[in-house]
Amino acid sequence: MTNYKAVIFDMDGVLIDTEKLWKQAEYEVFTSLGVNVSEEGTIKTKTMTTSEVTKFWYDISPWKDKEHIVVEQMVISRVIELIESENCLIDGVKSFIKNLKLKNHKLGLATNSPYKIIPYVLKKLSIEDLFDVVVSAEFEINGKPDPAIYFKAAKKLHTRPQDCLVIEDSYSGMLAAKNAGMTVVAFTNGNSKKEFEIADFHIDSFRENLYNISK
Template sequence: MVLEAVIFDMDGVLVDSEGFWAQAELDVFSSYGVQVTEDLASLTRYMTTREVTEFWYNRFPWGELDIPSVEQQVITRVIELIRSDNCTMPGIEDLIRRFKNKAYKIGLATNAPLQVAEAVLEKLEVRHLFDAVHSAESEVQGKPHPAVYLTAARKLGVSPEQCIAIEDSYSGLKAAKDAGMKTAVFTNDNEDIHFDIADFKIMNFKETRLPEFSL
């Protein structure tokens, strides 16, 4: 089947922002008496923001402030860090434009809240190039469940088999694969990353050529 759409993950693909989440969670949760340890934090790496907030609350219940309010504080802090830091993945804006110029539909499927996704696309100045932006906050389950990708494909008006997803994690690749999509793993020049589940490998965006994806 001919591929008609490219769907990007966000954290670790469009922007190098994973450290921002760790910093924001440490800043916010610690202020409510949560003892954020590296071992426990590693368990939350691929959770949605709501799941992460519930995770810490269940272990270190704080006062009267509800979970959604604390979650929003984390989101606000992440957006602040994204806007103030040079975190854009080199070459990503040009790659998105090249896909768009080839008439492919462009989508975003992320576990991050929609507020953060919109802030990232605004920072990259590419929001107008995206035909669909979807967050797992609107789904019952985030990645590695395929729901966020299935909905993104539906919003793009194409079948999952007509999409290729660009991801940087096994969790994201599994979500896209289970949705029935082709996948490309972005390694950011890390030669030690090997995911057999991926159909393609992208070392960096500056040297990526569209024909390599057989699009």
């Protein structure tokens, strides 16, 4: 860890367990518009940005009377409601982040999720003051696995990409960080998946000490 000046976190699935919340919001909103939301489709949309998800379902089953941006905001608003009302915390992550802060690491957050959601997640965890930089792929041409969001995070942290350690839980996120020239720690959450093999290091739980991790 002494080799890394900054630690950058993914958000969904790392800071907070929102996969099921996104899936629920996606189903509720798009079925209300007459779309047959299939399980196969939700697997494909899992790593997309909200804008990409909206276009995906529109291309399959176009709706009338609502612009894409309106539908996208419907999904975002529903996810925010669920974050505020549901138990979606990941065990140990708050203390994990605080310990890194105490050791004077710069901390960044880089997510494919819309920027609007970030404050609600940080509030849910009571960590509003711990991150030096938060960035959303909403403002990039392409989201993860494109590395643009990680390049932006490093630039805002005034840190070279090779001096950044990234904590991710998805293949697309890990690929984005690797393509940015960063070191990747896979947060497996106890799962065993082939996609984690791309990572440089692995942690199963945020109860682990990042200073003691191994490949």
